[in-house]
Amino acid sequence: MNILLCPDSFKDALSAEQAAKAMANGVLAAAPHAQTCCCPLADGGEGSLDALIAATGAERYEITVQDALGRPRKAAWGWLGEQRTAFIELAEASGLQHLSTQERDALHTSTFGVGELFLAALDKGAKKALLLLGGSATNDGGAGMLEALGAKLHDAQGNPLPPGGAALVSLEMLDLSGLDPRLASLSVEAAVDVDNPLLGKRGASAVFGPQKGATPEQVATLDQALGRLADISARVLGEDYRDLRGAGAAGGMGFAARAFLGATLKPGIEMIMQQAKMPELLNNADLVITGEGRLDGQSLAGKTPIGVARAAQRLGKPVIILAGSLGDGWQACLDEGVTAAFALADGPMTLEQALPRTAELLAARCENIIRVWINQPTP
Known part of the structure; x- marks a missing residue:
């Protein structure tokens, strides 16, 4: 099982590289023998x-x-x-x-x-x-x-x-x-x-x-x-x-x-995915997990998770987005190759409470996603 982890940064909390490592920790907690590929991304902005x-x-x-x-x-x-x-x-x-x-x-x-x-x-x-x-x-x-x-x-x-x-x-x-x-x-x-x-x-x-x-x-x-x-x-x-x-x-x-x-x-x-050789990485992946601080209707304008989802869709690869929050219009992303999207919070919390827990929450969400993934009934 090959899992491609390609998040953007989570602003004020984690760099894209730190976010990818947290995701990998969660994946391996559920499936120690899984092959993880960390490919931190960005959309041209800070980071x-x-x-x-x-x-x-x-x-x-x-x-x-x-x-x-x-x-x-x-x-x-x-x-x-x-x-x-x-x-x-x-x-x-x-x-x-x-x-x-x-x-x-x-x-x-x-x-x-x-x-x-x-x-x-x-x-x-x-x-x-x-x-x-x-x-x-x-x-x-x-x-x-x-x-x-x-x-x-x-x-x-x-x-x-x-x-x-x-x-x-x-x-x-x-x-x-x-x-x-x-x-x-x-x-x-x-x-x-x-x-x-x-x-x-x-x-x-x-x-x-x-x-x-x-x-x-x-x-x-x-x-x-x-x-x-x-x-x-x-x-x-x-x-x-x-x-x-x-x-x-x-x-x-x-x-x-x-x-x-x-x-x-x-x-x-698109520029950064080209440099990262994303088509090759996507081709080898069974599942793609990406994310950033917020997912909403504006994300379709060129944000990292949507760019990843569109590229993955062309290869028929499932994509899951993990976001700090899901804002107005995020459901439109489901028409862009996104299989599912989840917010990180595991209960009521303020932004100030959530930021220092971002790595922990990312790992926990990825662990649960992989547990569901590996326990899917065979068709």
Whole structure:
């Protein structure tokens, strides 16, 4: 009996790798001779770098970069030497999780540190980069990243723009002649888990700006600023990417990745499953168990468990989802290849009570699932 365990992280409780190990403990408690395969996954958001490194055996490096507010911080990135491929997670440099609630400032936060991670990858000899765009604290349309890579953004008086998205209102000149020439031979894929355009009611500023500290007035300013970046970029590049699906991801980094790095935008879970060789793993599995912190109707937009279920469905493999909670509309997931879904709680409890017990609860659910599985009557 081969059991494939491929969860995402359980936010504030377990990394994807820790969750997979807890699941394996439960499986082996019920069936000591079962073959378990742990393949931690992610959908491009926070924790995706760790999932990629765990799934591929990539080397992990750390460098000092600027965080979203320009302060030094250690940021990790991954390296697959044989493929000359770098894994770059935006959140490692410019992530919201590195800022306190009081520090969230969508007007002034910058993606400069992401550009520094790209430079480290280029110095290593990268020919391909997987850019993971979740968890951003920024709304600068990738302007900071461009500056780190050698571009110049000036106002009408020829002055360099200060960091942050709000300053783009004054953008008059975008000079790309100084971009690192090694970028021309770098193939980039950007993982996105949203399909929002750059601007408007569904754009980066309106939808994601408030969680990064933006007031309604600041959202309007930021939307105008990104519009200015789009106008100037279209003039310089001869192409306009503001309406591209996913352009609004990570405060407009989806836009920047496509417009300036020539990136292909694709769902994060598909990118990570490809690197983890999921078709091969699924083909060898008798049962698949996946999960994450919450399962609801929004999960169909590209969350890890649904990506796994859709891939497994094509091979006729049963999939069980374990979630911290089942929210409104989760039943729609049953039409996407999900065999069954269960919440973790074993009784009434608050979130604060549940979080420290997540590993225990995961193991217990997996143990019970396997006991049912191995005791099914033979047809």
